[in-house]
Every structure is written in structure tokens, then in C-alpha cells.
Amino acid sequence: MEVDLLSDVKRRGLISQISSPETLEKLLKEKQTIYMGIDPTAHALHVGHLLPAMCLMHFHIRGHTVHPVIGGATGLVGDPSGRTKARDTDSLADDRIEQNAQKLTASMDLFFRKGIQYAERRWNHEGESIQAPEILNNLAWTKDVSLLEFLRTVGVHARMNTMLGRESVKLRLSSEEGMSFTEFTYQLLQGYDFYKLFTDRGCRIQIGGSDQWGNILAGQDLISRLAGPEQEVVCLTTPLFTTSSGEKFGKSSGNAVWLDGTLTSPFDFYQFFARTTDEDAPKLLKMLTLLPMDKIEATLEEHKAAPERRVAQYLLADELTDLVHGVDGVRQAQAATKALFAKDYTGIKAEDVIDALRGDPRLVCCLESELFDKPLLRLAHEHHLVPSMSAARNLVSSRGFYMNNRRVEDTGFMLQRSDLLDGRLAIVRAGKGNHLILALSDA
Numbered sequence: 001m002e003v004d005l006l007s008d009v010k011r012r013g014l015i016s017q018i019s020s021p022e023t024l025e026k027l028l029k030e031k032q033t034i035y036m037g038i039d040p041t042a043h044a045l046h047v048g049h050l051l052p053a054m055c056l057m058h059f060h061i062r063g064h065t066v067h068p069v070i071g072g073a074t075g076l077v078g079d080p081s082g083r084t085k086a087r088d089t090d091s092l093a094d095d096r097i098e099q100n101a102q103k104l105t106a107s108m109d110l111f112f113r114k115g116i117q118y119a120e121r122r123w124n125h126e127g128e129s130i131q132a133p134e135i136l137n138n139l140a141w142t143k144d145v146s147l148l149e150f151l152r153t154v155g156v157h158a159r160m161n162t163m164l165g166r167e168s169v170k171l172r173l174s175s176e177e178g179m180s181f182t183e184f185t186y187q188l189l190q191g192y193d194f195y196k197l198f199t200d201r202g203c204r205i206q207i208g209g210s211d212q213w214g215n216i217l218a219g220q221d222l223i224s225r226l227a228g229p230e231q232e233v234v235c236l237t238t239p240l241f242t243t244s245s246g247e248k249f250g251k252s253s254g255n256a257v258w259l260d261g262t263l264t265s266p267f268d269f270y271q272f273f274a275r276t277t278d279e280d281a282p283k284l285l286k287m288l289t290l291l292p293m294d295k296i297e298a299t300l301e302e303h304k305a306a307p308e309r310r311v312a313q314y315l316l317a318d319e320l321t322d323l324v325h326g327v328d329g330v331r332q333a334q335a336a337t338k339a340l341f342a343k344d345y346t347g348i349k350a351e352d353v354i355d356a357l358r359g360d361p362r363l364v365c366c367l368e369s370e371l372f373d374k375p376l377l378r379l380a381h382e383h384h385l386v387p388s389m390s391a392a393r394n395l396v397s398s399r400g401f402y403m404n405n406r407r408v409e410d411t412g413f414m415l416q417r418s419d420l421l422d423g424r425l426a427i428v429r430a431g432k433g434n435h436l437i438l439a440l441s442d443a
Ligand SMILES: N[C@@H](Cc1ccc(O)cc1)C(=O)O
Pocket: 036, 037, 038, 039, 069, 071, 074, 079, 138, 189, 190, 191, 193, 194, 208, 212, 215
């Protein structure tokens, strides 16, 4: 099943820079401990975290020990990397960071649990199932270090010219706002994490996004000064993926696409990937799924022959939804996709559609009394499918009002139980693409 880890992550496009490729190759002849940090600036993981997280996953499922580290301490300081301005004090407030850290830990744990199940399905894993990684919080080893101790162990080894030469610092020093001393020390805090994990857990590899290069090197420097230059440690970064339209990957009309199903429904998550461009879909299939490369190549051939069928996009949406929401999530998202975009509803399961669209304004659950006692046009108006009753009537006369893909011709049309799909759903459509899904409540 296994392709060599390093060649696999490289050919999938998951690697941007490696501080010492020879050392990495040598280290990977044995099982290693690897870490990746993430600051609790948000309370949940979003699609933008997937790239470094999948890189970490590749190490994890091949039996290396990986540690996602939540930055309970670093989050209070705020990483200046890639930022032209300091974070505001509100977003750095203690209680906010602590709450975010707790939620992020749960979010990361869930990501790995689901991801491992996905990996086991894709790789036909046999034998004992893979355990979820232990998630750490850097507050654990930072909170009791006194200022004097920090200055005397870490500070003495930090070279000012190296620190001033980091991209994150140069960028800010040349800006009008400048940089606070607190932010300037961020690289030392992250460096201290690498050093601590190296001494306490034998961790020799740190992974991060490409904007983390300087911070990761700071750790490598510190290890070399404190533990000796002969110590073999490696910094590894993943690329920052920019979409073909030049945007940062992970936003849908300006909003983050979350991995948490209560923040972004499995259906919206699925649709985000189904809407990927022809240019981006192949890259994302390689970077973010665990499908074997030959299966991806075969799909891409098929895609090239008939791009309008969007096989690459649908495969990507299926795989990522499986990775993040499991097989139930895929089934639900596909059911909702069918409800909103297909001509044929055979086999549709009401429960799946309802689960996938929970929280979506297009889904409205109704009691029997409402559903069967009001004319459909009135329901459409009350639930905002059409702006007014007269607009609804106009749509009927211009043959643009549909219920379960049947044209509604009578403005007084009332739903009957026998009209419902799977005993519960009426999919009402105004014109080409506006939908209202009325679902009979099960209560
Ligand atoms: N600086 C990283 C997060 C991080 C925190 C602590 C670490 O030890 C490593 C990484 C970021 O902002 O994304």
C-alpha cells in the first residue's frame, strides 16, 4: 500500500522548502516525532488549515509520532509573520485565546479521528486501527518559565542580526506602525517550543506553512546552540495555495469554509469543492486527498476528455467531504446536491437532505397543519422564495414555478401528502435556480 513518504508528499505538491533534504531522508529511515503548531486565533479549523494538516497526516498514518501543538502561549503574543499590522488587543484577550484553544483542540482531534478513518478506508488498512495523535498546548511548558530564566536560557543565544533579518520582522520594521517588542519575541517563543519538544520528546522535524520558515529556523538555531550543532533537526514547510483567481485558498465569498459541520454545513462544504476551477481541482486532488496517484491521474484523463462533466470536481468534493465529515456527510451532501440540482429525484432520502441543509435558509421544516392547509404559493411567499404573492402568481403564469420538478399551473395549488418525496419533502423552485425545500417535521 505504501509509497515512500517523502516521494509521495513531494509529488503531491505538499512541500515548499526543506532545510536539509539529506538529513530528512536519513531521519526518515526510522520512526520520527514531528510537530506542527497552530495558534488559537480562530476557534475552529477551516479549509485553509488543510494543507499543512494533510502533510502531517501523511506522517501520522505511516507510523511516525505527530503532535499538533495548540499555541495557548504563542496565541497570547501573536505571530507577526505575514502580517502588516499587529493584532488588536481584543483578539489577544486571555479568555478569548483560552476558549479558542479549547475548541481548536477538539476541532483538531476530530479532524484526525475522521481523517484516520478516511485513510484506513482509502488504504485498505488491516490490523490494529491507527490511534489519534496526542495534541499538546505550548502553555504547558511556557507558563512557568520566568522572564529571567527565559532571557538567560533562550535570549542569550538569540542573535539580534538573525532575528532582525527574518522576513516577518523586516516587513514590519519598514512599515509605519513598526513592531512591538512582544511581537518581536514571537520567533523565540516558537523556537523554544521546538527546543522543548526536541529535548522532552525527541522531536526533530517541524512542519508549518511557508510563512513559518523563519520561526521554524529560529527553533533549529536554538537547538543547535543549546544542544550542540551536531543535532539533526529539519524544518519543512508546505506551500501557501493560491487559487487560479489569485485568492487565498479557503474562503467562499469572503467567508471561511469551516471543517465544523455546525459552522459550515456538509452540503456547503461539498459545494465549495464542487465549484473548484479546472485549474485548481487537479492540484487539490493531489494535495488534499489520500487517493492513490494513479487513480487521480486516471480521473484527470477522463476529466480532460469531457471537462463539462466535472468529474475531477465531484471526486474532489466526495473525497474531502469523506475526509472531514465521513461517509454520512458524503451521503447527505450528495442527497442535498440532488435535491437542488438534479432533474431526477429517485432514491432521495429526506433525512439526508435535511441533515445536510440544517441551518440553510433554503430548508424550512413545517408542521402538517402548515404544509397541507396553506396554498403552496403562500408558503413560497411566507418563506421568502418569492418577494410577493403577485410575483408568485406571475411566475406560475410564465411557467416558472415548480414543485418536485412538476410545473405548478394552478395558483391555488395545495400540497397533498402523496406529493411529498420520501414522504417528507417538497422541493419548490422559482425560475431556474431559486429553491425552497419544505420538509414535513417528524415531530
Ligand atoms: N506561528 C504559527 C503557530 C505556531 C505556534 C507555536 C509553535 O511552536 C509552532 C507554530 C502560526 O501562526 O501559524
